[in-house]
Amino acid sequence: MSLIKVGVIGIGNMGRSHAKLLAEGMINGAILTAVCDSYQDQLESFVRNLSGEVQVYRDEDEFLNDSDIDAVLISTPHYDHPSLAMKAFSKGLHVLIEKPAGVYTKNVVEMNEAALESGKVFGIMYNQRSNPIYQKLREIILSGELGEIKRTNWIITDWYRSQSYYDSSEWRATWQGEGGGVLLNQAPHQLDLWQWTTGLMPKKVHAYCSNGKYHDIEVEDDITAYVEYENGATGVFITSTGEAPGTNRFEIAGDRGKIVVENNKLTFYRLTQPEREFNATFTGGFGKPEGWTIDIPIKGKHTEHQGIIQNWIESIKEGKPLLAPGEEGIKGLEISNAIYLSSWLNEPVELPINAELFYEKLQEKINHSTFQKKYVGKVNLDVAGTH
């Protein structure tokens, strides 16, 4: 089969990185044939430095209608993911969107419907799903090895960002430009993995978000969310861009022990007898079930963005299952929207949330915004080492 011709729209930090991978032949079976960006001044010079012939577009419709592409990788600001994806599906193109799926679930539902109707391959850049440690975690939990989940806890505060990051472009960390802060830009990976590895979506969320706590921005840079699941389990999710060095520690307690993922290690504290069974039969007063500390070996390579793009191309060419189907993007976003809504309403919210209410509240944030960015240096940040 011939090479899949890919166009990239949105040539900011991540888009440049994706375009380079494709242009440099790092993705088997695919080639970069077009790019589109209406905002980047140096688009032509960027393209001149790429290998091969690459068409350059300023207008998204011309890009989608006229360019020689089979598939499109969308790495524009978040708001545009659903509308662009829907346009692309209507043109019969395969689509890979950057995370998050969108800013609000209302139009992500429409995007998912359009994807289904189109029959095209629809992926999302949840590159952390290509990390073998989370694949192993998911395997252990879904196999039942951990038993019924009692509690989840993710402290993901190692998304440190300085003020200069937020000052690097106009759209960043604004209600209008980005639709949120750490929850929409940095933490979507963990919001997705939280549900993907456990197989559990919260049913109730109560959250506290702080806007501009550590930075001169109008959106949140620090959040704590408490959740409850259908089975009675509870969870906590903490994220911030204002802490250094920060923490990335995911703990899941279950009837058969607990698992901790931290510092690229997966440790399973495994009970030799389920706790519920021990509780029901032990007669000694003080005492607990025997537990073994097990270092779970992690095999395979974390292939990151490259792995997700490769998997998407293989799905287009060979029908290989997607590691991160685009339709699943709504799950992390639903949690994220619930966290905002709970914080804005100052009360717990049930999932699925009232998507119309969330949309209205978000419009209020945008319309009532009086925030002015004091300094915007429009630079292309080096994304090596980010996600």
Add this chain to the structure above:
Amino acid sequence: MSLIKVGVIGIGNMGRSHAKLLAEGMINGAILTAVCDSYQDQLESFVRNLSGEVQVYRDEDEFLNDSDIDAVLISTPHYDHPSLAMKAFSKGLHVLIEKPAGVYTKNVVEMNEAALESGKVFGIMYNQRSNPIYQKLREIILSGELGEIKRTNWIITDWYRSQSYYDSSEWRATWQGEGGGVLLNQAPHQLDLWQWTTGLMPKKVHAYCSNGKYHDIEVEDDITAYVEYENGATGVFITSTGEAPGTNRFEIAGDRGKIVVENNKLTFYRLTQPEREFNATFTGGFGKPEGWTIDIPIKGKHTEHQGIIQNWIESIKEGKPLLAPGEEGIKGLEISNAIYLSSWLNEPVELPINAELFYEKLQEKINHSTFQKKYVGKVNLDVAGTH
């Protein structure tokens, strides 16, 4: 100076252990001269097995009026701590109470006033304060080495208890007998250390408590509390008796890095430049302050209950400062009461809480209780290894 003559009232699990330490000469400068318990059947045979002459009382007033004691160690059920301490102060006795200080702050305030008036030495059995790791943590934080605190997080779920523990006596884990569950019996140590090591009391608490989630009891055995501090910092405290093996991990993030206390190790992730300063001056977009991982050496021995009793005796004899002054017992209890109240009212509460309202709500819990313990085996549990 002659030996301090100590009486122990409440000869349950902990009281026996304390009485033995005193009778066996494990506390320098003190001797056990009397014990009192109206409920323990085998009190006389327990005393016969101790060294020395020990008077035995069934009635608390006779014990306080007639026995040959200078000081009293109160290890009765929690409710009686304040009333017994006040009686003891009125008799001119020094007092050491088991934790918690009481069940509700209303009468703990009165106890503290009585202690002050009496001029006697008043201690509380916060034996974890004798752990050098928490002493070191407190020293680092209060010295300013960590900088201003941004976030605290304590997962203290390794207080596992089986149903047989709760079945071991009638008063345990009931509103009437104990006034609560894990918050009043197991977690008071960490509630105290949380504020003692950081020097910070929460100003707002929003908590979720689950009653009888993992055990056939009427009180809470699983809680998650979110707090906010005066300086804007946030915190989370999670505790449960239903998880095995459980976790004991205390993380404190500050402007100069973060500290984690886990597995008897104190690790300081120390920034070479304060984060706030870095944030204000860095111009590189992505990037974070340099951090060093430092294992802080812990010197000294965790002397546990023995250390607290010894310190109390030395304070009586030599005026040595108390490691755990009785008056400070109200701090952890105030947090504990706030957690209950928030959970019962299903809304956030400010500290100091409305102590009258808490007392009323607690009486409702007691008066409306219909819970019947199905099996009560009145046994003396082996407390070796507990706290």
